[in-house]
Amino acid sequence: MELTAIGPRIVTPSDGLEGFLGSIGVRFMIDGAETGERFSLVEHPMSPRALAAPLHLHTREDEYSFVLQGRMGALLGDDVVEGGPGDLVFKPRHQWHTFWNAGDEPCRILEIIAPAGFERFFQELSDLGGAINADPEAFAQLRERYGLELQPETVPELVERFGLQIGEPLAGGWRP
Numbered sequence: 001m002e003l004t005a006i007g008p009r010i011v012t013p014s015d016g017l018e019g020f021l022g023s024i025g026v027r028f029m030i031d032g033a034e035t036g037e038r039f040s041l042v043e044h045p046m047s048p049r050a051l052a053a054p055l056h057l058h059t060r061e062d063e064y065s066f067v068l069q070g071r072m073g074a075l076l077g078d079d080v081v082e083g084g085p086g087d088l089v090f091k092p093r094h095q096w097h098t099f100w101n102a103g104d105e106p107c108r109i110l111e112i113i114a115p116a117g118f119e120r121f122f123q124e125l126s127d128l129g130g131a132i133n134a135d136p137e138a139f140a141q142l143r144e145r146y147g148l149e150l151q152p153e154t155v156p157e158l159v160e161r162f163g164l165q166i167g168e169p170l171a172g173g174w175r176p
Contacts, residue, residue: 038115041112067109
């Protein structure tokens with residue numbers, strides 16, 4: 001794919017379109033078209049104790065979560081990890097995983113997606129009203145198009161095991 005011709009720029013805390021995925025937010029910062037589809041970058045603001053998603057796996061991309069603020073918990077296969085500001089959590093493709101805000105304060109992470117493309121899943125899901133409000137058939141078709149496998153039946157267990165909840169919208173635009 002051809003690199004979109006854009007000049008140097010700064011993405012400020014108030015830049016980037018925002019959406020809500022059903023339990024966490026998304027702020028679009030660098031689209032794959034800007035990087036020759038090598039990677040994309042989004043921010044995920046998470047309200048206190050918010051579960052991001054059921055157990056799921058990506059068949060096409062790796063994700064790298066850099067914690068900006070708060071505490072991020074993650075279940076990576078059988079391993080439970082928790083990271084704070086400055087920590088990077090690697091979520092490789094083909095590994096069942098999920099993540100959440102492990103604290104009682106807001107959490108914000110930068111999500112690097114490589115190769116790019118999955119950021120478009122987030123945009124389409126937000127346009128559908130988020131995972132909770134999306135038409136089940138449209139949501140299933142969306143997951144299939146993006147190679148996402150999902151285990152929705154894991155939500156109650158994850159909520160109970162880690163003391164979580166379905167999150168509320170929280171604006172992006174991380175500020176130190």
